[in-house]
Amino acid sequence: MRITPHAQDTGGFFVALIEKVVESDFDGSAANGPAWKKKKMFKDEPFTFLKLDDERWRDIHNHYGVDETFQYQNLFSRRLESNDANSRQLFYANDAVKNFVKENMAKVSIQNAGMKMFSRTEGKVENTRFRLSQEGIRYLFKFMNKQKVKIGAEDMLYMLKSEENLVPLEKLECKTDVRKNQNGTVVVYCDEDEPVCTWVGYHTIAPYISKEERLHLLRMMGVDCAEIELLMKSKRKEKAAQDREAAWQRKLEEEKTAGQPSTSSDGAPTEQISESPAENIQEMADAEPAQ
Template sequence: MRITPHAQDTGGFFVALIEKVSETSFDPSAANGPAWKKKKMFKDEPFTFLKLDDERWNDIRNHYGVDESFLYQNLFSRRLESNDANSRQLFYANDAVKNFVKENMSKVSIQNAGMKMFSRTEGKVENTRFRLSQEGIRYLFKFMQKQKVKIGTEDMLFMLKSDENLVPLEKLECKGDVRKQQNGTVVVYCDDDEPVCTWVGYHTIAPYISKEERLHLLRMMGVDCAEIELLMKSKRKEKAAQDREAAWARKEEAAKAAEPSSSSTDAPESAETLEIPEENVQEMTE
C-alpha cells in the first residue's frame, strides 16, 4: 500500500503490524471447505516464478546491468507455466510473500501480490524485450548499473511540468549524458530515493509516470501544485461532460432507430374517365 501523508487524504486506509505471540492449533483441512464449494470457486491465474538461468532474466540483466545480488527468482508472472514465456508483465515479491504464495496458492484465493517491475515491449527501438515500471523502480534502482542518468533539478522540473508528452532533448542540459545511453527505457534521477522511468527516443524523452505520480514528485521537490491540480480537475470535468453528451447522443440515435417508420399514405388513384354511351350523349344535346 502506498501512503502519502502530505496529501492528508488517506481516506481511512491504515497499515497494521500483526505479531504472532503464541502457537495455535489449526486444522488445515478446515480451510479447504467442502468439495462442492471448491468446484464453484473462481479459478485464479497461477503465480509462476522465474527459474534458475531464465532466458528473460539474462536479457534484462545484461541490458540494465542489474547486480548479481538481485533475487531474480522472486520475479513471477500470472500465466500458466506452459505459457509463461509469453507473459507481458513480471512482478516482484520478497521471500516472505513468495513462500506464502507458493504454500497457499492452491488453498486460498490470492488476487494480487507483489509489485510490477517489468513490462514487455514490442518496440523496435529498444534492445531488450522488457521496459522498466515506475511501480518497482525504487527497489530495483540500487541494483542497476546501466541505463540511468543523474540530471539537474531544473531539467527534472522542466520534464515534470511540461504539457508535452514528448520533451525535446535539445531543451535539457542533460541531453549529452542521456544520448550516451541506449534508446528505450532510461532512469533519470536527482535523488536516489526518487528515480523516474523515462522513454528516450532519437530526439525526445518522455516520463513513464502517471499525472498523480508527477504531482507527488513535484511536491517532494517543494513545488506548489495547487494550480496544476485545478487544471487537472477542470480537464477531467470537461472530459466527463463530453462523455455524457456523447452518451446522450448515442442514446437518442438508438431511440430514433428503434422507432417504427411511419407508413406513407398512398396517393389517391386517378379517377377513371366515365364512358358515356352515344345514345345518352344525343339525348343530352337535343
C-alpha cells in the same frame, strides 16, 4: 488503526489485530464446502516464479546492468508455467512474500502480491524485451549499473512541468549524457531516492509516470502544485461532461432508430424539449416570463 500512504485524504489501509481468546472445536471441514461447489469457484491466476538462469533474466541483466546480488528468482508472472515465457509483466516479491505465496497458493485465494517491476514491450527501438516500471524502480535502482543518468534539477522540473508528451532532448542540458545510453527505458534522477523512468527516442524523452506520480515528484522538489491540480480537475470535469453528452446523444439516436419516444418511470411518454440536458435548462429559463 488507519495508515495513510500519502498526505491526501483519499483513503488508506486499515490494519486490525485479532486476538484469539477462546479455544474452539471447529475443525474447518464445513468451511471447505461440498465438492460440486469447489468446481464452480473462480480459479486465481497462479504465481510462477523465475527459475535459475531464466533467459528473461539474462536479457534484463545484460541490458540494465543489474547486479548479480539482485534476487531475480523472486520475480514472478501471473501465468501458467507452460505459458510463462509469454507473460507481459514481471512482479517482484521479497523472500517472506514469496514463501507465503508458494506455501499457500493452493489453500488461500491470493489476488495480488508484490510490485510490478518489468513490462514486456514489442517496440523496435529498444534492445530488450522488457521496460522498467515506475512502481518498482525505487527498489531496483540501487542494483542498476546501466541505463541511468543523473540530471540537474532544472531539467527534471522542465520535464515534469512540460505539457508536451514528448520533450525534445535539445531543450535539456542533459541531452549529451542521455544520448550515451541506448534508446528505450532510461532512468533519470536528481536524488537517488526519487528515480524517474523515462522513454528515450531518437530526439525526444518522455517521463513514463502517471499524473499523480508527477505531482508527487514536483511537491518533493518544492513546487506549488495548486494550479496544476486545479487544471487536472477541470480537465476531468470537462471529460465527464463530454461523456454524459455523448451518452445522451447515443440514447437519442437509439430512440430515433427504434421509433419510440422517451418514457417516464410510470410509462407515460415525455415531451422531448431539446437535444441535450443543457439545452433543456436554457429553453425553460428563456420561456419564463420576466418579473
